[in-house]
Amino acid sequence: MTVRIRSATVADRDVVQSVYETAFPAEERGAVTGVALALLDAPATTGAVSLVAELDGEVVGHVAFSPVSLPGDPSWRGYILAPLAVRADRQKAGIGSRLVETGVQRLTDLGADTVFVYGDPGYYGRFGFDAGHAADLVPPHALEYPFGWQAMPVGGVGSERRAGQIVCVDALRDPALW
Ligand SMILES: CC(C)(COP(=O)(O)OP(=O)(O)OC[C@H]1O[C@@H](n2cnc3c(N)ncnc32)[C@H](O)[C@@H]1OP(=O)(O)O)[C@@H](O)C(=O)NCCC(=O)NCCS
Numbered sequence: 001m002t003v004r005i006r007s008a009t010v011a012d013r014d015v016v017q018s019v020y021e022t023a024f025p026a027e028e029r030g031a032v033t034g035v036a037l038a039l040l041d042a043p044a045t046t047g048a049v050s051l052v053a054e055l056d057g058e059v060v061g062h063v064a065f066s067p068v069s070l071p072g073d074p075s076w077r078g079y080i081l082a083p084l085a086v087r088a089d090r091q092k093a094g095i096g097s098r099l100v101e102t103g104v105q106r107l108t109d110l111g112a113d114t115v116f117v118y119g120d121p122g123y124y125g126r127f128g129f130d131a132g133h134a135a136d137l138v139p140p141h142a143l144e145y146p147f148g149w150q151a152m153p154v155g156g157v158g159s160e161r162r163a164g165q166i167v168c169v170d171a172l173r174d175p176a177l178w
Helices: 010-023 026-041 095-109 121-127
Strands: 003-007 049-055 056-068 078-088 114-118 149-153
Touching: 003 095, 010 026, 010 049, 010 056, 010 078, 026 049, 026 056, 026 078, 026 121, 049 095, 056 149, 078 095, 095 121
Parallel strands: 078 114
Antiparallel strands: 003 049, 049 056, 056 078, 114 149
């Protein structure tokens, strides 16, 4: 079994949609798939990084990262990981981890300071995401599950010492996502 992580393109649209349909429950899948496709469609205007995981040539996973900013601090570069999914029948084989780790490395190479995620600490903690790093960086919307707000500094010494409310791309502005 060979897993390959590569940049996603609009040609992956249908298969990415099908991955989310298997991975998320019906009540969540519409909003989450909408974000994945919006970021996939407009990498140039959003600055998003979208990756897919291929297992023996077949797309079975997807992750997107989009830029976030801090008003008044234009030199700071943040990203948020959202969304992430692995096809239901291919979970627990390390594919989600490969997507997260490859994406974080790519953002580090792009000069990111901090990567955020809003999700289960039981999963994201293994990569170095931590609520403490996000404590002074307020999410764009009130959170239904505040414990899920985490960050990971990736840009070297001091990159986590910022405070303020971050601004996200339009695709993530639906309060229902938070
Ligand atoms: C979360 C998800 C992307 C992980 O993908 P994956 O390929 O199965 O991940 P990996 O194989 O790298 O890691 C699997 C491990 O994570 C654990 N895990 C998965 N979801 C978890 C969660 N919500 N909380 C804690 N642990 C979790 C698994 O139990 C497994 O543990 P193990 O290594 O001890 O066996 C996948 O389960 C998925 O698509 N889930 C539905 C969609 C979703 O929840 N997306 C994230 C939204 S923030």
